[in-house]
Each structure stands twice: as C-alpha cells, then as structure tokens.
Amino acid sequence: MKLFNCTHCAQLVYFENDLCERCSYPLGLDVERLQIVALEKHDEQTYTQYGQADQATYTYCANHAYHACNWLVPTSSNELYCRACILNRTIPQLNEPEHITRWQTLETGKHRLVFSLLQMGLPVVSKTESLETGLAFDFLADAPNPGAPKVMTGHDNGLITINIKEADDVEREMARKNMDEVYRTVLGHFRHEVGHYYWDRLIADSPTLLTECRQLFGDDRADYGEALQKHYAEGPPTDWRQQYISAYATTHPWEDWAETWAHYLHIVDTLQTASAFGLRVRPQASSIADNLTAAITEDPYQTENFDDIMRQWLPLSLALNSLNRSMGLRDVYPFVVTPPVIEKLTFIHRVCHQVGDTKE
Template identity: 60%
Template sequence: MRLFKCSHCGQLLYFENTTCEKCKYPLGFETNKSKLLALVKQENDTYTLYNDSKSDHYRYCANHEHDVCNWMVPQNSETPFCTACTLNHTIPNLSKPEYVQRWKAIEFAKHRLIFSLLQMKLPVLSKIVSPEKGLSFDFVADESKDSSQRILTGHENGLITLNIAEADDIEREMARKAMDELYRTVLGHFRHEVGHYYWDRLIDGTEHLAEFRKIFGDDRQDYGEALKKHYAQGPPADWNQHYISAYATSHPWEDWAETWAHYLHIMDTLQTASAFQLSIKPEVARKSDHLEVELTEDPYQISDFTVIMNMWLPLTFTMNSLNRSMGLHDPYPFIIYPEVIKKMAFIHRVCNRAKS
C-alpha cells in the first residue's frame, strides 16, 4: 500500500479515509491517478479534484452511501460502481445491521486487494465485461442452522465466494483454531482465492505451465482425492521445508494459491514500508546477520526477487519484535525456506511478464 496525503492541506491519510480529519475536505480515490485526493463538491452530487482547473467531474461509487467505498467514478460512467465494486455479484442483506458491518470489513479488505492488483498491472475484469474470463464476488451469509449447508469460501471459474462470518473477529478466530492455522484474515482469504483465479488466467494453458509443474507439482492429479488424503493423513512431517503452509501440501493448486497469498502479503507490506522510508539497523546485530536494510524502493518496481526477500526478512523480524513488545502475536509467524522462495520468485516473474 502506498502512503497518501490530503491534496488540500497535506495531512497524512489512511487508504479508507472519506474525509480529511484536519481540513474536513471530502476525499476520493481516483483509479487512473492511483491517488486519494481532496474533492470539491459541484452541482448534482458531482465532484472535481481540488486545485485542478482541468479536472473531470466525478461521482462517488454507489456503495459510498453505505460507507463501504471511497472510490470515484467518472460522471459519464456507464456504471454507478467503481472498479472494485463493479466486481460484486452478491452482497449481504443490508436490512441486517450486523451484516452491514461485516460487509464494510469485507469491502475494506477487497479494495486493498484490488489496489494491489492494479499496482501489479494485472488484468482486473468484471464478469459483466467478460463472462468467461472475468472476476466477481459473492458475499453470502449462512441462513440455515444445518451445518451441512454452511457457505464455504472458495473459487470457481472467476467467482469468489466469501462467507461473511469471516468478517466477524470471534467467528474467524474460532475457525482459525479449528483449522490449526497460524494466520487467518479477510484480506488473506481474498489473496488466496484470487490466486486460484490468476492461476487460470496466467498459468493454465500458457507457456508457464511446464515450469509450474516442475516447481509446484502436477496439477492434473485428482483434486478431490488429494484433499481427502490431506484431511485424513495431514501434511508430511517436513512440510515447512518445502511449503508455506500445511494446507499448501494438499494439491499443487493450493500450493500456488497459498504461496500467491504470501507473495501479495510481502509485496503490499514492503510497499507500505518503503512509503514510510523505513530504515532498519538493529543496534546489536552484526553485518553478517543481514538485518540492516533501507526500505526505500517500491517492490513493484523491482525485478529481482532476491532483492525483495533481502528487504522482507529484516522487516518481519522488526514487525514481530514490535508486536511482542505490545504483548501481541507475531504479525508474520512464518519462516520462508529456499524452496518456497523459489516458488515466490516464479510467481514474481510470471506477474512481471503479465503486466498489462
């Protein structure tokens, strides 16, 4: 995530801000400029960009009225929804206040996902535009008390389904413990499931498929049987030497999706760190520890993944140390071994070649 400031008063902003807390100007995210900008209200609920005499006229995305989106659409847009919200196929029942709050958390995470994909210059198409190759989201609640009919989070042919219970901190933590996971977040779910979508778009049937099979394994093995075996027998004892998570061992598709999710964790967090120009120089570390780093480069502009990992390892040690000082869990409780780094480097190459 990049760092934003109010174009009216210079106040630093969070990506989700709709109003500058200092000067009170309304704010909106403009996708072509990739900036969160101060706005000047005009007639008919349209806005122009502050201090831009040639500014086009914009409207807020239609979902702004629900306080879940601060992105703008051009006044003459064919859709009232922004680039991120036009991907929605199903949203929760807004007559239920608790569902609205869950949807807000979901949209905040989804907008961060879409921002990252745009930074990566990957194709982001709605199924409205491309039914066969597009992307869409169903945000659905469990309406039945029958556990056998529980909504499962997953992906199928570009449609990502998310059980909105994942936006409830207590329910998500219960699921994390039940699944014996180190890490479970709404944004992590989005990154994992969109990994399946981009496997279809970037790997399947492309020049990258043969190399994928060498690195991740043969995707042609029966997926259903592989999952049954995984849940019955569990992961190999040495799984962490070869995979980013235990679930990644179940099938090459899941290995790709889990590794892809962590790749996005790394890229987005490093971009935030570079926006703050962080400098890490542990006072007791030796140079041979390789923990000194100047985080000044945007990782999306770096082609060599080795450079990215050399930035990431000191940052995670720092983040984990800070959290422990607050009595909190490590934000990144993972050790990345060379074989997993090789998988991430492959993803990085594929994404760089796919830039639109």
C-alpha cells in the same frame, strides 16, 4: 500499500478515508491515477478534483452510501459502481445491521486487494464484461436453519465466494483454531482465492509457464478431491516446512500456488508500506547484523529482482514480529521462507512483471 496525502492540505490520510480530518475536504480514490484526491463540489451530486474545477467530474461509487467504498467514478462513464465494486455479484442482505458491518469489513479487504492488482498491471475484468474470464465475488451468509449447508469460502472459475462470518473477529479466530492455522485474516482470504483465479488466467493456457509451474509446485492434474480428503485425514507431511509456505499448501499444487501467491502479495504490499515510511532496520544486538540490516527505500512493485525484495523482507519481518511481541500480540508474519519457497515466489514475481510489462 502506498502512503496518501490530502491534495488540498497535504495531511497524511489512510487508504479508506473519505474525509480529511485536518481540512474537512472530501476525499476519494482516483482509480486511473491510483491516488487519493481532495474533492470540491461541482453540483449536488458530482465533484471535481481540488484545483481542477474545469476538468472531469466524478461521483462516489454507489456503495459509498453504505460507508463501504471511497472510490470515484467518472460521470462520463455512466457507471454506478467503481472498478472494485463492479466485481460484486452478491452482497449480504443489508436489512441486518450485523451484515452491514461484516460487508464493510469485507469491502476494505477487497478494495486493498484490487488496488494491489491494479498496481501490478494484472487484468481486473468483471464477469459483467466477460462471463468466461471475468472475476466476481459472492459475499454470503449461512442460512439461519442449523441443518442447512454452510457457505464455503472458495473459488470456482473466477467466482470467489466469501462467507461473511470471516469478517467477524471471533468467528474467524474460532475457525483458525479449529483448522490449526497460525494465520487467518480477511485480506489473506482474498489474496489466496484470487491466486486461484490468476492461475487460470496466467498459467493454465501458457504451455511454457505451465511446464515451469509444474516443476516448482507439482502436477496440477492430480485429483483435487482425493488430495483434499487425504490432507484432512492425514495432515501435512512432517517435513512440510522445508518445501512449503504453509501446511495447507501441501494439499495440492493448486493450493500451493494460491498460498504462495497470497504470501507474495503479503510481502510486496507490506514492503511498499515500509518503503513509503522510509523504514530502516539496524539491529544493535546481533553479531550478524549485516544480514539483518535493510534500508527499505524501493517500491517492491517496481523492483525487478526478487532477491532484492527478500533481502529487505527478512529484516523487516523480524522487526515487525519483535514489535508485536512487545505488545503481547502474535507474530505479524509467523512463517519461515525457505529457499524452495523463495524459488516459487520468484516465479510468481516474474510472471506478474511479465504481464504488467505487457499491459504497459
């Protein structure tokens, strides 16, 4: 994630801020520029960007009223919702206070996801624009009846369903333990599920990419239902760490792709934050310090060579894990990235850059 400044007073602000704590100017995200901007009142319901009183006017996305969005909508578009919120097909019943809190948490993760996708130049099209190839989200709660089927988080032809209990820290931690996972976050769910969507959009209809993808991830024509049953019955192979980023990635080539895609976004987005802070890693107690030294100065979204990204990721992830352990917390990144996984990540990086370059 980038760093943002209030364009009125230059105070550093968070991606989710809708008010500058220093100068009290309202803030919003200009989606075209992918920047947080300070706002000035134009009339009762519209704003202009600070210093641009004679320029375009904006409203906040309609979900700003629920403290679920700070993105701006040009008034000329006649839209109520921003580029991220227009992707919602179903949101929870908001007459339940607990549902509002969980929905707000989900929106934080979804907005960060969409921002990353827009930075990469990937197609972000809602199902209201294209029913067949668009993207949509259902945020659903389990029915109160104990015997009713549970909402399953997953992807189906561009429709991503998220059970809103994933936005509750206790519920999510219980699920993590039950699934014997080392990592489970709201943003991780979004990144994984959208990986399935982009497999459909970027890989499935490209014979060249599909052939290369099958060489790296395996044959996606294997029966998915049978593969899932086998995984839950037998678990992953004992040597899975040599070839896969996670145990769940061993289930089926589609899951390997989605898991690796999610980790690609973890890596580039975290490195972008580190580069925005100008972080440098120079461990003082290592005889191989050269291999663990990095000056993280490049934006990974603009970096062509994935090897350059990995040369920065190893030192940074080691430093982050060490910092967390000093606070008595679990590792930020409890994974080992082996050469076969790097090869898969490199393929994803190349595919994303090809699509982004084409859009430019």
